[in-house]
Amino acid sequence: MRIIIAFFLLFCLIGCKQINKSDDKYTLHIIHAGSLTLPVHELSRAFREENPDVRILTEAWGSKAGARRVIDINTPVDVFMSADYMVIENMLIPDHASWYISFATNELSIVYTTRSRYASEINQDNWMDILMKPNVKYGRSNPDMDPCGVRSVFTIKLAEKKYDREGFARQLLEKDTDNIRPKETDLIALLENNHIDYIFLYKSVAIQHGLEYLELPDSLALGNFALNDWYRSVSIETLGTRPGETIIEYGEAMVYGLTILRKSENPTLAKRFVEFVMHPEKGQAILKKLGQEPVDNFENPHQKIIPKSLVERISER
Numbered sequence: 001m002r003i004i005i006a007f008f009l010l011f012c013l014i015g016c017k018q019i020n021k022s023d024d025k026y027t028l029h030i031i032h033a034g035s036l037t038l039p040v041h042e043l044s045r046a047f048r049e050e051n052p053d054v055r056i057l058t059e060a061w062g063s064k065a066g067a068r069r070v071i072d073i074n075t076p077v078d079v080f081m082s083a084d085y086m087v088i089e090n091m092l093i094p095d096h097a098s099w100y101i102s103f104a105t106n107e108l109s110i111v112y113t114t115r116s117r118y119a120s121e122i123n124q125d126n127w128m129d130i131l132m133k134p135n136v137k138y139g140r141s142n143p144d145m146d147p148c149g150v151r152s153v154f155t156i157k158l159a160e161k162k163y164d165r166e167g168f169a170r171q172l173l174e175k176d177t178d179n180i181r182p183k184e185t186d187l188i189a190l191l192e193n194n195h196i197d198y199i200f201l202y203k204s205v206a207i208q209h210g211l212e213y214l215e216l217p218d219s220l221a222l223g224n225f226a227l228n229d230w231y232r233s234v235s236i237e238t239l240g241t242r243p244g245e246t247i248i249e250y251g252e253a254m255v256y257g258l259t260i261l262r263k264s265e266n267p268t269l270a271k272r273f274v275e276f277v278m279h280p281e282k283g284q285a286i287l288k289k290l291g292q293e294p295v296d297n298f299e300n301p302h303q304k305i306i307p308k309s310l311v312e313r314i315s316e317r
Helices: 002-025 034-050 063-072 085-092 127-132 147-162 168-173 184-192 203-208 225-231 267-278 283-289 308-316
Strands: 027-033 055-061 079-082 101-104 108-112 138-141 198-202 212-215 235-239 246-250 256-260
Touching: 027 034, 027 063, 027 267, 034 055, 034 184, 034 203, 034 267, 034 283, 055 063, 063 079, 063 085, 079 085, 079 267, 085 256, 101 267, 101 283, 108 147, 108 203, 127 168, 138 147, 138 184, 147 168, 147 198, 147 225, 147 235, 184 198, 184 203, 198 203, 203 212, 256 267, 267 283, 267 308
Parallel strands: 027 055, 027 079, 138 198
Antiparallel strands: 079 256, 101 256, 108 198, 108 212, 235 246
């Protein structure tokens, strides 16, 4: 009897291992920017409708923090989706990835609620003065961890130049530093709980969460590719990949990027997911509905090594 039980247990163990191994083949692990939380949820849901056997695991991080997680962890990650393609270029290529694809754009806005101080008054002409008021609290994300934090600094510096307000950028960046968070979506709870009045946030995230937002002019919103020369007139020094290393980042129009990582254990499945994201009537339609337009005429230095099927999807947009 003991022998029979032993064989039965052994059979169960072997069966479990086989099932787990089979499941791994259909598991997709995605690390993505915090601003892509809802889009990735919707993309994953729609992808699984076409691929019901697939399990999708996702992690939301500030894009730079997510890239550091890719670099540091042993868990194989299949797809990395960043709010800034330069995070992939600067941090993951060539050791952890060999190419990236630009897949969406965005704009920066000033986001608030109806309970925010001066909510009924704020506009494109007075937002700088309102944010500087002592009784107003604002938040932004950490530039060393999140591209939205970098872009917030760019917008603030561009505003100083555009309106000839010498000293404004330094004063605003030194204000409310206790409200800096690792990623931009961490600030939403603070805003909704009325702990802060305003946050620098992507327009798409404001739309997705039903928040009030001030639409900034093209010269400050970082969404107009024709203004890249103007955007590049400002810069910021941020932490690099290695301890003690820093890099200089220059302003430019927003481009989200994605890649399939070298450590992917399921590159075929990852490729299928990226093809879905880039499909004009599938993934691109979902992103557009959620406030993120496709990228047109973007010069990609890695174009020649992007998988052919993905290049075809790009050309279809």
